[in-house]
Amino acid sequence: MQTGQMEMVSVEQLVSEKHTYRRIKTLLRFPSIVRAAKVTDTQLGAFGFGRVRLILCLLLQFMEDLSDREFERFIAENTAAKWFCGFGLLEKTPDFTTICKFRALVGTKNMSRIFNEVKRQLQAKGHCSEVFTFIDSSALVSKLSLWEERDKAIKEGYEKLNNTVLPNVSADPEAKIGAKSNHKFWYGFKKHVGVDMQSGMITRVAVTPANVTDADGAKHVMPRGGAACTDKGYVGAIPEMVRRGVHPMVIKRNNMKDKNADLDRWISKLRAPYEGTFSKQNKRVRYKGVVKNQGAEFLYAIAFNFKRLLALTPA
Numbered sequence: 001m002q003t004g005q006m007e008m009v010s011v012e013q014l015v016s017e018k019h020t021y022r023r024i025k026t027l028l029r030f031p032s033i034v035r036a037a038k039v040t041d042t043q044l045g046a047f048g049f050g051r052v053r054l055i056l057c058l059l060l061q062f063m064e065d066l067s068d069r070e071f072e073r074f075i076a077e078n079t080a081a082k083w084f085c086g087f088g089l090l091e092k093t094p095d096f097t098t099i100c101k102f103r104a105l106v107g108t109k110n111m112s113r114i115f116n117e118v119k120r121q122l123q124a125k126g127h128c129s130e131v132f133t134f135i136d137s138s139a140l141v142s143k144l145s146l147w148e149e150r151d152k153a154i155k156e157g158y159e160k161l162n163n164t165v166l167p168n169v170s171a172d173p174e175a176k177i178g179a180k181s182n183h184k185f186w187y188g189f190k191k192h193v194g195v196d197m198q199s200g201m202i203t204r205v206a207v208t209p210a211n212v213t214d215a216d217g218a219k220h221v222m223p224r225g226g227a228a229c230t231d232k233g234y235v236g237a238i239p240e241m242v243r244r245g246v247h248p249m250v251i252k253r254n255n256m257k258d259k260n261a262d263l264d265r266w267i268s269k270l271r272a273p274y275e276g277t278f279s280k281q282n283k284r285v286r287y288k289g290v291v292k293n294q295g296a297e298f299l300y301a302i303a304f305n306f307k308r309l310l311a312l313t314p315a
Helices: 020-027 030-036 041-047 051-063 068-077 079-085 096-124 147-155 214-220 232-243 261-277 290-312
Strands: 132-142 176-179 185-196 202-209 227-230 247-250
Touching (some): 020 079, 068 096, 132 214, 185 261, 185 290, 202 290, 227 232, 227 261, 232 247
Parallel strands (some): 227 247
Antiparallel strands (some): 132 185, 176 185, 185 202
16 A cells, blocks of 8 residues: 655755746846845835845846736746745745835835846946947837826817826826827827947836927936937937037938938948837836836836846856
């Protein structure tokens, strides 16, 4: 008669040595990344999980692009996710309200510090030289509809709904109507990004209302040196680039006297591989206001850079 046998295993044994999460933790110093966020365990109060594990949860959530409810289920069911965040197999994991409240506690300033620490480590490894920087912007579309705002504007006697009227009637007074052309409009925000053209990693990211022009938004993501490679929407930013000591590699407009068609074609070819930086990212914002969406974009940029790092350092 056979007797049942019990085998003791840990979460460490169940995660492959070649797993993506293991490689990320090998390539970066996560204790320094966690310390970059000035959040103490005493601030966490009743959270009960410790800042290290919750910060790792926050990073993993954006690496996997999951909502708070989706992440609650993901970390409860995924062994590798538990290992990455420091949970045992049978330990309780955070629910969605804990994740939501902790993200609010961390705040955008600390998310900026985490982003800058990751960037510093990548620079130390030689991945971000910022000799040539690709600069561009992308629409961030608010999930809020404008139907109620339109009806409210009509009721209050406004002739039309525009960026002047919106703050008076909108549920998100910081969201604005932006335009890429005479026929392409969106409601929400605009994301400005600087990408290192050596590695394809995001070095700077900024969120503004949708009606801020590319030229005005460029100052938030402009490098401290080297060259800025941009399209013709950034012609107005050339004086600021020169003032900062950045070489302007800007495609000129057709009506400009100093336009060099051959040079502009060459710049376009240089820019082409980096246009895809925006294609893989969600353009629907989760939150209201510039500050909260800025924090989310810092985390999305960190997740993007993790994936680029894996591509640049194959197993």
